[in-house]
Amino acid sequence: MxxxxxxxxxxxxxxxxxxxxxxxxxxxxxxxxxxxxxxxxxxxxxxxxxxxxxxxxxxxxxxxxxxxxxxxxxxxxxxANPKLEQPLNGLTSFTEDMRARGMEPSSKLINFEKIIPPFDIGRELQLEEDEYVFHVIRIRNADLKPMAIERTYIPVKIFPELDEKKIMGSLYALIEARSHQKIGNAIQQMEAAIVSKEDSKYLQISTSQAVLIIKRTSFLTDGVPFELVRSTYRADRYKFISEIKR
Amino acid sequence: MxxxxxxxxxxxxxxxxxxxxxxxxxxxxxxxxxxxxxxxxxxxxxxxxxxxxxxxxxxxxxxxxxxxxxxxxxxxxxxANPKLEQPLNGLTSFTEDMRARGMEPSSKLINFEKIIPPFDIGRELQLEEDEYVFHVIRIRNADLKPMAIERTYIPVKIFPELDEKKIMGSLYALIEARSHQKIGNAIQQMEAAIVSKEDSKYLQISTSQAVLIIKRTSFLTDGVPFELVRSTYRADRYKFISEIKR
DNA sequence: TTGGTATAGTTGTCTATACCAATTATAGAG
DNA sequence: CTCTATAATTGGTATAGACAACTATACCAA
Structure with a gap:
């Protein structure tokens, strides 16, 4: 040697x-x-x-x-024994996630506006009563077919100059540069539900189908929440994979 | 000071x-x-x-x-800023999970048998063609009402002396002692679905309701899989919470 | 006001060493 | 051959010190 x-x-x-x-x-x-x-x-x-x-x-x-x-x-x-399926844990963006699954992601912007958030959203983002957030709705496609509908909430104070163009690029790098903080951990909640009438149109599935709803709140390293994403996935197309570490 | x-x-x-x-x-x-x-x-x-x-x-x-x-x-x-909701990540057992949520867990054993597993189960547990597994089916209650139905597969070679009594106690300590290994990481898959006719009876919900299906494969520290659990949760009662760490 | 520089304080990286605790290999006794 | 005591090896914990990289501040000069 x-x-x-x-x-x-x-x-x-x-x-x-x-x-x-x-x-x-x-x-x-x-x-x-x-x-x-x-x-x-x-x-x-x-x-x-x-x-x-x-x-x-x-x-x-x-x-x-x-x-x-x-x-x-x-x-x-x-x-150690390598795992059979690589967990997609570290991934945060739909784009990365789909690419890792071998599918081609695309998006369609449905809505972009500045609103006062619903109470529960404001609470999770640790906002004051009258603080505004950007509300973004997007259809997320994989291989040109709808995979999910994604509703994103970003506090205006975190990134005031956000607009419809910037939202399409890599937000995270911009937010890191602007806040002098790095993207830290996130918390996810996952639940199953029957698709709503509105979402069934967007997702192009019939009513009474099952969907997987993932709500993710992301934090900067100092613990300040900067984004809340509520994604509704077609259950027939999407399975979530994660890893538990000890 | x-x-x-x-x-x-x-x-x-x-x-x-x-x-x-x-x-x-x-x-x-x-x-x-x-x-x-x-x-x-x-x-x-x-x-x-x-x-x-x-x-x-x-x-x-x-x-x-x-x-x-x-x-x-x-x-x-x-x-750092403390998180609003503590993630239940480290938890592996239904019992711990429910206690952490402030509910009282209980179980009912439906089935305990030794079988040759379905192909996909055997593959995930990295078994040979003709290897047996224990197959355990349990109804999991929270506050005396059905929360989930749980189907567990454990390779016989990992724990040959497993029986209906031992399954009710803390398996993990026994497995650690027997295998001279500690419990390591796990991989989880989560998906939404419409409840099956059979499970709707166990869960006491009507058909066409949504359920959250969690499949977890657990590994010893040397990477050998020792357990696969497939849990079907009532979507109206259960929400899964996890954390993404960077 | 602006820009540069010195300085002190912080975390990041790296070395060299020492001893402890758990396990395994070995030599020796029977 | 088996058992046992001992030695060797391994990862776990802890120390002391050095320099690098970065930040914040104060101060000075243009």
């Missing part, structure tokens, strides 16, 4: 622990490290790569948190 | 970094540290508590991962 340390560039602007993560991920993917087998010990890796053990440990900790590895005290660190 | 270091017991069997986590969580909860304000810097805390900075860092990193704090390079570490 000579020359292993050449794999790490200590002068690089990318942190060593990230380089090590990439290295390990590659070797797992190439099945150099096989499922269920243990990878080299932390001490071994630190010698081979000529970095300190604590740095190797940081890399491994991240991969353990990502579910690629698991540790057993006194035994070693092992490659 | 004299005597701060007495808050940490270095002789304790519980790691210092966990003690610090508790300390910080308490102070956040008691609003000694207010939302949006920065907590003392890592160096300050390490001096006050008489521990090394890296140990303080480990504690804070965990709280950041849990969403209680967020860091900004060059500025400090801040208290």
């Amino acid at each position: 000579k020359g292993m340390k050449d794999l790490i560039d200590k002068e690089s602007r990318v942190p060593i622990y990230l380089q090590i993560e990439e290295l390990l991920k590659q070797r797992i993917y190439l099945e150099e490290f096989k499922i269920g087998e243990n990878i080299p010990s932390e001490r071994e890796l630190s010698e081979q790569l000529n970095v300190s053990r604590m740095t190797v440990r940081q890399s491994i900790t991240n991969l353990v948190n990502n579910g690629l590895l698991y540790r057993e005290k006194g035994r070693g660190t092992y490659v | 004299k005597g701060m270091k007495d808050l940490i017991d270095k002789e304790s069997r519980v790691p210092i970094y966990l003690q610090i986590e508790e300390l910080l969580k308490q102070r956040i909860y008691l609003e000694e540290f207010k939302i949006g304000e920065n907590i003392p810097s890592e160096r300050e805390l390490s001096e006050q508590l008489n521990v090394s900075r890296m140990t303080v860092r480990q504690s804070i990193t965990n709280l950041v991962n849990n969403g209680l704090l967020y860091r900004e390079k060059g500025r400090g570490t801040y208290v």
Whole structure:
């Protein structure tokens, strides 16, 4: 295993622990490290790569948190079994979601207006009584057929200059730049229902069909909510996949 | 702030970094540290508590991962906004879930048998062609009224001595002891549907009502699947809540 | 007022070392 | 051969210190 340390560039602007993560991920993917087998010990890796053990440990900790590895005290660190279906957890946008499912997304803007939100929406967005929100309604298509109808609420104070054009692009980058905050966590609620008469037209399904309703509230890293999306999916076309991590 | 270091017991069997986590969580909860304000810097805390900075860092990193704090390079570490509704993410059992919702859970065993699973179930559990699974059907009540019908599949090889009595207790502890592995992550699929004729009886709802179907596959830390649960919830009583973490 | 610079304080990364706790390998006794 | 005590190996916890990257402020000069 000579020359292993050449794999790490200590002068690089990318942190060593990230380089090590990439290295390990590659070797797992190439099945150099096989499922269920243990990878080299932390001490071994630190010698081979000529970095300190604590740095190797940081890399491994991240991969353990990502579910690629698991540790057993006194035994070693092992490659975990890959999941059959990749969870679509991290995804937030309809576009990403559909692409990951191998379908071509498209959208049609139905409505864009500035309103005082319904009470429950205002409460979830932690707004004052008389605060305005943008209300956006869009039909979301996958492979040109309706998949969902999406109603989005964004506080005006978060992004006052929002308009019909900006809404079509990548909002998140704009919001991050404007608020000097990054997009943080989100909370989702999911329920089943019978489609409403109005939505059945938009979704092009008959009444008395089932729909999956997903309500997602997204937060900036400081915990301020900046978006609430209520999506109504055709149950015959859409299944939601997520992962529970321990 | 004299005597701060007495808050940490270095002789304790519980790691210092966990003690610090508790300390910080308490102070956040008691609003000694207010939302949006920065907590003392890592160096300050390490001096006050008489521990090394890296140990303080480990504690804070965990709280950041849990969403209680967020860091900004060059500025400090801040208290995040608490979420309005606590996600029920970590929960796996119906019992826990209902208790967390303030309802009283109960169950009725409908069926317990050993079968060769349907193809798709066997595939998800990564079984060979002729491998048996236990098949358990239970009605799940909340406050004495039907909430869901739950169909569970457990590979016989994972837990051969499973029987109708053991299924009522805490399976997970038994499985962990028997497999020398801990319970790891899980993958969930969620979809909406119209209730089947059979399930409508169990759930005591009329036909053509909506139900939320949750299919969860659970894995041991080494990635081996050990359980598949297919739950059909009454849409009029149940809403699923989860969190997306970044 | 504007722009630059020095400075102090913050988190981010990294090293080197030490000891603890759990597990496994090994040598030796019977 | 089996059992047992010991040693070696592994991940877990903790320390001390160093430098980098970034932020906020104060101050000075144009």
